[in-house]
Amino acid sequence: MKLLGAIEAGGTKFVCGIGHEDGSIIDRVSFPTTHPEETMAQVFQYFEGKNVEAIGIGSFGPIDPVIGSPTYGYVTTTPKPFWSQYNLVGAVREKIDVPIGFDTDVNGAALGEYKWGAAQGLDSCLYITVGTGIGAGAVVGGTLIHGLSHPEMGHIYVRRHEQDTFAGACPFHGDCLEGLAAGPAIGSRWGRPAVELAPDDLAWEIEAHYLAHALMSYVLILSPQKIVMGGGVMKQSHLFPMIRTKLQELLKGYVQHASLTADIDSYIVPPQLGDNAGLAGSIALASMALAGK
Amino acid sequence: MKLLGAIEAGGTKFVCGIGHEDGSIIDRVSFPTTHPEETMAQVFQYFEGKNVEAIGIGSFGPIDPVIGSPTYGYVTTTPKPFWSQYNLVGAVREKIDVPIGFDTDVNGAALGEYKWGAAQGLDSCLYITVGTGIGAGAVVGGTLIHGLSHPEMGHIYVRRHEQDTFAGACPFHGDCLEGLAAGPAIGSRWGRPAVELAPDDLAWEIEAHYLAHALMSYVLILSPQKIVMGGGVMKQSHLFPMIRTKLQELLKGYVQHASLTADIDSYIVPPQLGDNAGLAGSIALASMALAGK
Numbered sequence: 067m068k069l070l071g072a073i074e075a076g077g078t079k080f081v082c083g084i085g086h087e088d089g090s091i092i093d094r095v096s097f098p099t100t101h102p103e104e105t106m107a108q109v110f111q112y113f114e115g116k117n118v119e120a121i122g123i124g125s126f127g128p129i130d131p132v133i134g135s136p137t138y139g140y141v142t143t144t145p146k147p148f149w150s151q152y153n154l155v156g157a158v159r160e161k162i163d164v165p166i167g168f169d170t171d172v173n174g175a176a177l178g179e180y181k182w183g184a185a186q187g188l189d190s191c192l193y194i195t196v197g198t199g200i201g202a203g204a205v206v207g208g209t210l211i212h213g214l215s216h217p218e219m220g221h222i223y224v225r226r227h228e229q230d231t232f233a234g235a236c237p238f239h240g241d242c243l244e245g246l247a248a249g250p251a252i253g254s255r256w257g258r259p260a261v262e263l264a265p266d267d268l269a270w271e272i273e274a275h276y277l278a279h280a281l282m283s284y285v286l287i288l289s290p291q292k293i294v295m296g297g298g299v300m301k302q303s304h305l306f307p308m309i310r311t312k313l314q315e316l317l318k319g320y321v322q323h324a325s326l327t328a329d330i331d332s333y334i335v336p337p338q339l340g341d342n343a344g345l346a347g348s349i350a351l352a353s354m355a356l357a358g359k
Numbered sequence: 360m361k362l363l364g365a366i367e368a369g370g371t372k373f374v375c376g377i378g379h380e381d382g383s384i385i386d387r388v389s390f391p392t393t394h395p396e397e398t399m400a401q402v403f404q405y406f407e408g409k410n411v412e413a414i415g416i417g418s419f420g421p422i423d424p425v426i427g428s429p430t431y432g433y434v435t436t437t438p439k440p441f442w443s444q445y446n447l448v449g450a451v452r453e454k455i456d457v458p459i460g461f462d463t464d465v466n467g468a469a470l471g472e473y474k475w476g477a478a479q480g481l482d483s484c485l486y487i488t489v490g491t492g493i494g495a496g497a498v499v500g501g502t503l504i505h506g507l508s509h510p511e512m513g514h515i516y517v518r519r520h521e522q523d524t525f526a527g528a529c530p531f532h533g534d535c536l537e538g539l540a541a542g543p544a545i546g547s548r549w550g551r552p553a554v555e556l557a558p559d560d561l562a563w564e565i566e567a568h569y570l571a572h573a574l575m576s577y578v579l580i581l582s583p584q585k586i587v588m589g590g591g592v593m594k595q596s597h598l599f600p601m602i603r604t605k606l607q608e609l610l611k612g613y614v615q616h617a618s619l620t621a622d623i624d625s626y627i628v629p630p631q632l633g634d635n636a637g638l639a640g641s642i643a644l645a646s647m648a649l650a651g652k
Binding site: 128142143189190206207209210211212213214215216217218219221222223224225226238239279282283284285286287288289290291316318319320321322323325326 | 421435436482483499502505507508510512514516517518531575576577578581582609611612613615616618619
């Protein structure tokens with residue numbers, strides 16, 4: 067079977083791996099994201115002699131994923147030191163001459179869950195990660211969403227929870243979804259990390275409120291056949307039933323579909339690929355690149 | 360050139376027409392939407408002897424556009440008397456044995472603008488109508504958005520304008536976008552029809568606030584390459600510059616793209632197909648059906 071390379075380029079760490087076209091992963095390593103030169107040297111060292119036939123890169127953003135654009139393949143306006151306007155695809159291409167797939171980490175994860183995970187056999191799905199930041203990617207009619215650039219679904223505005231007085235932590239928008247509901251926002255609002263809060267703490271009621279409001283917009287705009295929720299904050303599994311109930315309250319029965327009523331427990335789910343969702347997503351991007359898509 | 364039939368099935372009126380695969384329309388009639396039997400009799404009378412090779416139907420909703428579903432082709436849970444659970448495609452198929460394309464009126468209009476109008480040459484666009492109700496359709500990577508069913512973008516929640524005390528008029532959600540910003544909501548809030556309000560009335564500042572908030576979500580979730588705004592309320596053309604400015608204020612420069620900065624005047628535009636956007640959309644649906652897509 068053909069060997070595919072995967073790079074999950076995160077703002078905190080890089081994960082590199084090797085896998086097959088069936089989504090299986092046979093090797094993985096990870097190292098901290100530091101200066102591009104240092105980090106990329108580790109990437110090249112890892113892939114040396116591995117003979118991969120394509121590489122998929124699921125990257126932190128914002129990025130330019132638009133093929134034909136002068137800055138295609140770049141990490142663009144990230145506040146992360148040294149990585150702004152960094153030509154990530156160009157750097158890889160210079161060292162490893164194989165087809166390269168490039169997209170956001172969350173579009174990659176959405177593609178992975180669509181091909182091999184929770185959304186297998188469907189033609190649409192949404193993947194959202196709630197962690198240090200909030201991001202989401204989506205497959206529509208078998209295709210990843212692109213347009214002007216890529217989705218930035220973590221920055222939509224949501225209605226404030228009545229009991230929430232926290233100002234919001236997004237450096238751009240203040241109290242957008244990410245500013246109110248990402249891990250650091252929870253930590254700042256309550257003065258301690260989210261993991262230290264009891265499951266019946268008001269913190270989770272507020273968190274579920276914001277995430278359900280986000281899902282309401284995603285459902286009404288994209289009508290995805292499956293919603294996969296990953297990331298560190300979603301390890302708090304008691305959030306899932308709370309989010310499902312709140313989403314139903316918001317929809318008020320307007321969209322008639324069993325996935326939103328009787329079957330909602332299998333509609334909003336954790337990643338089936340677990341902690342490999344990101345890396346498998348990059349394998350999926352490599353597989354698409356190999357197929358010339 | 361092949362003759363294509365178009366049915367723009369609206370909640371107030373039906374428009375039927377004949378056109379070609381280049382989007383040109385050579386004939387059109389319209390009549391009020393009454394009882395299905397009466398209205399459909401007029402549809403069949405119109406198409407008799409016209410020898411169309413396919414028919415496209417852009418319908419008011421909610422509908423079931425999912426091919427293979429037991430209720431495919433139905434108008435589903437509409438509050439409109441007599442039309443709930445009406446098998447619209449089935450009724451047409453019984454009388455006219457040609458390929459039939461079926462989608463929401465707004466998905467049809469989005470497809471029309473994508474093929475022949477404001478979004479020609481791009482691979483994504485969003486069409487929103489603001490009139491008696493609010494609805495939107497979108498093309499992503501050349502494909503209309505479907506999933507569980509079709510988008511219901513008019514019912515997203517948006518942040519309230521600080522000076523707005525109107526409760527909202529949506530029978531399902533109260534103060535969702537449609538409940539706050541459709542024509543009837545404007546009329547109820549101010550005690551007179553929108554057309555009677557002066558361009559510098561606070562009404563328009565509030566209207567632009569809600570529509571810009573909706574566009575903020577659409578842009579961050581779909582990243583469309585063009586936004587086309589039609590419908591009765593958007594005939595108030597002074598809304599366009601207000602919406603553009605407010606959207607830029609909300610984005611705060613987060614998404615870096617000329618379409619959202621220097622070129623925003625050509626990014627958010629009225630339908631290029633004008634009042635034919637809906638009918639041309641149905642022609643586009645017919646054309647897709649003929650091609651077997």
